[in-house]
Amino acid sequence: MADDEEVVEEAPEVVREPSAESEAGLSPVEEKPLAPPKYEVRPGLGEKFQAQNVREIILSTMQEQLTGRQYRADQAPRWAKSISNAVRQRCQELDMKRYKILVQTTVIEMKGAGIKSGQRCIWDPETDEYVDDLFRNDTIFCYTIVYGIYMY
Numbered sequence: 001m002a003d004d005e006e007v008v009e010e011a012p013e014v015v016r017e018p019s020a021e022s023e024a025g026l027s028p029v030e031e032k033p034l035a036p037p038k039y040e041v042r043p044g045l046g047e048k049f050q051a052q053n054v055r056e057i058i059l060s061t062m063q064e065q066l067t068g069r070q071y072r073a074d075q076a077p078r079w080a081k082s083i084s085n086a087v088r089q090r091c092q093e094l095d096m097k098r099y100k101i102l103v104q105t106t107v108i109e110m111k112g113a114g115i116k117s118g119q120r121c122i123w124d125p126e127t128d129e130y131v132d133d134l135f136r137n138d139t140i141f142c143y144t145i146v147y148g149i150y151m152y
Contacts, residue, residue, distance in 0.1 A: 049148035
């Protein structure tokens with residue numbers, strides 16, 4: 001039965017550092033306890049999501065990819081994927097530690113009709129953030145959104 005079982009407490013883990021003497025077998029090995037793990041629940045003061053830099057990345061990437069182009073249904077998925085990948089890569093170069101970067105790009109044809117879009121997320125408003133921007137020309141409407149989710 002569970003009541004009859006004996007509970008054994010485990011000793012803290014110990015790291016042994018080899019020395020020149022211990023390798024030869026001349027002296028005992030020193031024992032140092034491991035430091036307790038650090039749990040970062042909030043980003044540091046200078047480590048928050050860089051919304052303004054990300055907005056500039058979004059806008060410049062969309063302009064580089066779409067300026068001078070006309071909408072083509074067969075090319076739109078490739079453009080959206082290329083914009084998303086370029087934005088994500090450039091955002092990761094900002095080195096925002098412990099942030100998961102998610103990028104979503106929508107490319108549609110401008111025909112005079114409107115569009116409504118909605119997102120729903122469960123997140124921490126103190127650490128997580130999003131940035132969005134759009135690009136328009138005569139035939140293309142492109143909307144890109146970047147989510148920065150802090151990984152606890």
